[in-house]
Amino acid sequence: AAAELEPYQHYMQKEIFEQPRALADTLTDVLEVNPALFGDSAWRHFEAVDSVLILACGTSYYSGLVAKYWIEAIAKIPVQVEIASEYRYRQSVPHPAALVVVISQSGETADTLAALRHAKSLGHNHTLTICNVATSTMVRECALSYITRAGVEIGVASTKAFTTQLAALYLLTLTLAQSKKAQDEASLAKHLHSLRHIPSAVQAVLALEPQIISWARAFIGMDNALFLGRGAHYPIALEGALKLKEISYIHAEAYPAGELKHGPLALVTSAMPVVVVAPNDALLEKLKSNMQEVRARGGVLYVLADAHTSIDNSEGTHVIRMPEHYGALSPILHVIPLQLLAYHTALGKGTDVDKPRNLAKSVTVE
Numbered sequence: 616a617a618a619e620l621e622p623y624q625h626y627m628q629k630e631i632f633e634q635p636r637a638l639a640d641t642l643t644d645v646l647e648v649n650p651a652l653f654g655d656s657a658w659r660h661f662e663a664v665d666s667v668l669i670l671a672c673g674t675s676y677y678s679g680l681v682a683k684y685w686i687e688a689i690a691k692i693p694v695q696v697e698i699a700s701e702y703r704y705r706q707s708v709p710h711p712a713a714l715v716v717v718i719s720q721s722g723e724t725a726d727t728l729a730a731l732r733h734a735k736s737l738g739h740n741h742t743l744t745i746c747n748v749a750t751s752t753m754v755r756e757c758a759l760s761y762i763t764r765a766g767v768e769i770g771v772a773s774t775k776a777f778t779t780q781l782a783a784l785y786l787l788t789l790t791l792a793q794s795k796k797a798q799d800e801a802s803l804a805k806h807l808h809s810l811r812h813i814p815s816a817v818q819a820v821l822a823l824e825p826q827i828i829s830w831a832r833a834f835i836g837m838d839n840a841l842f843l844g845r846g847a848h849y850p851i852a853l854e855g856a857l858k859l860k861e862i863s864y865i866h867a868e869a870y871p872a873g874e875l876k877h878g879p880l881a882l883v884t885s886a887m888p889v890v891v892v893a894p895n896d897a898l899l900e901k902l903k904s905n906m907q908e909v910r911a912r913g914g915v916l917y918v919l920a921d922a923h924t925s926i927d928n929s930e931g932t933h934v935i936r937m938p939e940h941y942g943a944l945s946p947i948l949h950v951i952p953l954q955l956l957a958y959h960t961a962l963g964k965g966t967d968v969d970k971p972r973n974l975a976k977s978v979t980v981e
């Protein structure tokens with residue numbers, strides 16, 4: 616194993632740094648927006664559907680949450696995202712005109728498979744999986760599929776599977792937008808162009824590692840952390856908190872920043888670092904006032920700010936400047952520093968990064 620890891624110390628670290636390659640591989644065949652990328656009969660399914668129901672677990676569930684923001688904004692059809700283990704046991708209202716999308720790295724997660732079978736038993740026939748394993752049960756049991764080409768992921772904490780799922784979900788968004796005529800061809804071409812540029816944008820973000828290492832030093836001694844984001848970056852805050860919990864065993868939770876005043880603000884002290892995902896989007900001014908609420912209570916801020924924003928380093932406010940603002944695809948970039956933060960914090964604590972206690976890579980039993 617040591618030889619194939621060179622020059623890395625852990626699989627998770629290797630997999631974080633492989634993301635530009637994993638994303639490029641996932642997008643190799645994507646020369647245009649075309650339903651056929653999801654299967655020969657995809658155009659028929661996409662024409663027939665009027666909404667999307669996403670089912671998944673863990674990190675894959677969070678990529679589904681990001682997709683909801685994308686699909687509703689760009690393809691303009693309603694999206695519901697549900698944790699697979701909840702959906703399968705709930706008395707839901709079937710809506711056979713929904714496209715059921717199951718997202719899974721392994722394609723074998725028991726709850727997600729059961730949720731898919733449950734949806735089919737309720738009359739849902741438009742089924743699609745976004746999956747990293749072409750030979751998996753989920754791919755076999757869905758009408759349509761898109762295979763992410765992250766390559767084998769060994770670290771229990773998912774990294775490259777997540778960002779490649781996001782790339783596939785963005786492509787799905789554009790394809791649905793085309794089928795539903797929600798965007799014109801020029802706009803679709805622009806979106807596709809930025810998607811194809813994402814591997815090099817991720818490469819630039821990986822260069823921020825030295826600055827993340829200095830943040831991680833401060834997190835090693837902490838028992839709790841709070842992650843804030845808004846809009847499509849709220850699920851990124853959730854994923855950042857999950858990564859930190861999974862491998863460093865620091866209790867972390869994520870909140871949509873607007874909810875801060877409805878609870879978590881009561882927990883903020885100098886012993887509770889607050890990570891803020893702060894892209895330069897329409898919500899930035901709102902986010903800045905959320906940050907002031909934290910500072911006013913003595914909370915220490917760790918802000919991932921985009922280029923050209925007026926958030927600067929000051930007492931109690933640590934800023935890492937992202938290379939460029941990336942519009943709708945920004946969640947793919949902002950998760951990278953959060954993966955690195957969890958990794959370096961865990962490294963500093965000496966935990967088993969690739970095999971965290973009590974967790975399994977793929978949960979194939981209930």
Ligand code: G6P
Nearest residue numbers: 673674675719720721724773975
């Ligand atoms: C486990 C893994 C997570 C993963 C989740 C869903 O909990 O530890 O990293 O996100 O299962 O797995 P799947 O293979 O369905 O994406």
